[in-house]
Each structure stands twice: as C-alpha cells, then as structure tokens.
Amino acid sequence: MIERALLEVADTESLGAALARSVPWAAPQSLTVFLQGALGAGKTTLARGLLRGLGVQGTVRSPTFTLLEGYESAAGRVLHLDLYRLAGGADVASLGLRDELDPGVLLLIEWPERAAGSLPPADLSIELSLAGDGRIARLEGASPVGKAWLAAAAEAWRFQN
Ligand SMILES: Nc1ncnc2c1ncn2[C@@H]1O[C@H](COP(=O)(O)OP(=O)(O)O)[C@@H](O)[C@H]1O
Ligand SMILES: [Mg+2]
Numbered sequence: 001m002i003e004r005a006l007l008e009v010a011d012t013e014s015l016g017a018a019l020a021r022s023v024p025w026a027a028p029q030s031l032t033v034f035l036q037g038a039l040g041a042g043k044t045t046l047a048r049g050l051l052r053g054l055g056v057q058g059t060v061r062s063p064t065f066t067l068l069e070g071y072e073s074a075a076g077r078v079l080h081l082d083l084y085r086l087a088g089g090a091d092v093a094s095l096g097l098r099d100e101l102d103p104g105v106l107l108l109i110e111w112p113e114r115a116a117g118s119l120p121p122a123d124l125s126i127e128l129s130l131a132g133d134g135r136i137a138r139l140e141g142a143s144p145v146g147k148a149w150l151a152a153a154a155e156a157w158r159f160q161n
Contacts, residue, residue: 002154006135012042012128015137015157016049019124022152023054023106025076027145030105032120034112034142037128039084042135043110046126047080050108054078063110068095076104083114092118124149 006012024031035043048060054073063069063082071078079100086092092115097107101120112119123146127138141147 002139002150004137004139004157005131006042006128006137008134009042009045012045012135012137013049013052016046016051017053018153018156019149020050020053021156022149023075024145024149025104025106027123028103029145030101030103030107030120031124031145031149032107032109032122033124033126034122035108035110035126035128036112038130041128041130042137043128044082046128046137047108047110051078051080076106078106078108080108080110082110084111086111086114091115122146 004015006015035046037043044062051060051071051073054071054075056071056073056078060071060080061069063080064084067081067083067085069080071080079097081095083092097119107120109119112122122142125140125142129136129138139150141150
C-alpha cells in the first residue's frame with residue numbers, strides 16, 4: 001500500500017498523470033481501477049488527471065448522470081464510470097460493460113461498491129479521503145499487473161518530486 005498526501009487539486013491531477021505514464025496496456029486483459037472515497041474526495045479529479053496524462057483533450061465530464069463516458073487515447077480506450085446513481089448491481093449489465101472487457105481497455109470506476117460482484121476485479125484500488133483542505137490517497141495493487149503498475153508509478157513520482 002502506498003499513501004500520499006495531496007495538498008491541492010494539482011497534486012490529485014499529477015497523481016493521475018503519474019499513473020497514466022505507466023499503464024500496463026500490454027496486459028492480456030482489460031485493466032480496472034476502483035476509485036473510492038466520499039462525495040467530493042477527488043475521484044473525478046484523479047480520473048481527469050489520468051485522462052489528460054494519456055493525451056485526452058477536450059472536456060472530461062463527470063459521468064454522474066450518464067454513468068459512463070468513453071475516451072480514445074493514442075495508447076488505448078478508457079471508460080470512466082460513476083456508479084453512484086446505480087440502483088442495484090443488476091443495472092450494471094445495462095451498461096454493456098461485458099462487451100468492452102478487451103485487452104487495451106482501461107476502466108476507471110467511481111463508486112464500484114454500488115455494483116459489488118458485477119464488475120471485473122480491481123487491478124488498482126485507490127481510496128481518497130479528506131485531510132484538512134487537502135486529500136490523502138491510498139493506493140493498493142490488487143493484482144500482479146496492478147502491483148507492477150503501482151511500483152512503476154511510484155518510481156516515476158520519485159523523479160517527479
Ligand atoms: N488534493 C486536493 N485538495 C483540495 N481540493 C481538491 C483536491 N483534489 C480535488 N479537489 C477538489 O475537490 C472537489 C471535488 O472533486 P471531485 O473530483 O469532483 O470529487 P469526487 O469525484 O470524489 O466526488 C473539486 O472541487 C476538486 O477540485
Ligand atoms: Mg466524481
């Protein structure tokens with residue numbers, strides 16, 4: 001587990017950017033990141049930083065109402081989900097996620113606990129919490145691919161900061 005203080009918004013964005021630099025796109029399966037934490041904890045901000053780091057331009061909207069926003073980056077496809085408004089685990093089937101789970105696809109999922117059991121298992125689990133005016137991020141590699149990803153990202157931060 002890696003813990004990191006995010007004192008301001010830019011820190012949350014650059015954490016996303018650091019993760020973007022080492023996404024293990026060559027993995028034989030789709031990649032899944034769980035983004036957890038209270039409303040306002042910075043989950044969408046981190047997803048936005050990751051998408052920007054992948055070179056995605058234009059507006060990155062919170063998928064609060066659409067549940068899912070899709071992006072094409074040069075490296076691969078990204079699906080950003082916010083399941084806060086999901087009524088029950090069964091509804092996740094209506095998103096058609098199952099047909100999207102190919103190698104080279106990255107899922108960023110806010111509120112994964114709303115669809116527990118209906119989602120692919122996390123490779124990376126990120127929890128954000130409020131700390132004064134800032135945030136704290138706790139990151140955990142939850143699969144071998146995720147552990148390698150996190151180790152590579154942590155190495156990148158060392159040179160960045
Ligand atoms: N490290 C940080 N310090 C202070 N404010 C932050 C930080 N990271 C994000 N924020 C701010 O918190 C607010 C909510 O962020 P958002 O990403 O929408 O949260 P969530 O998706 O978890 O509900 C935004 O105004 C954002 O700019
Ligand atoms: Mg959000």
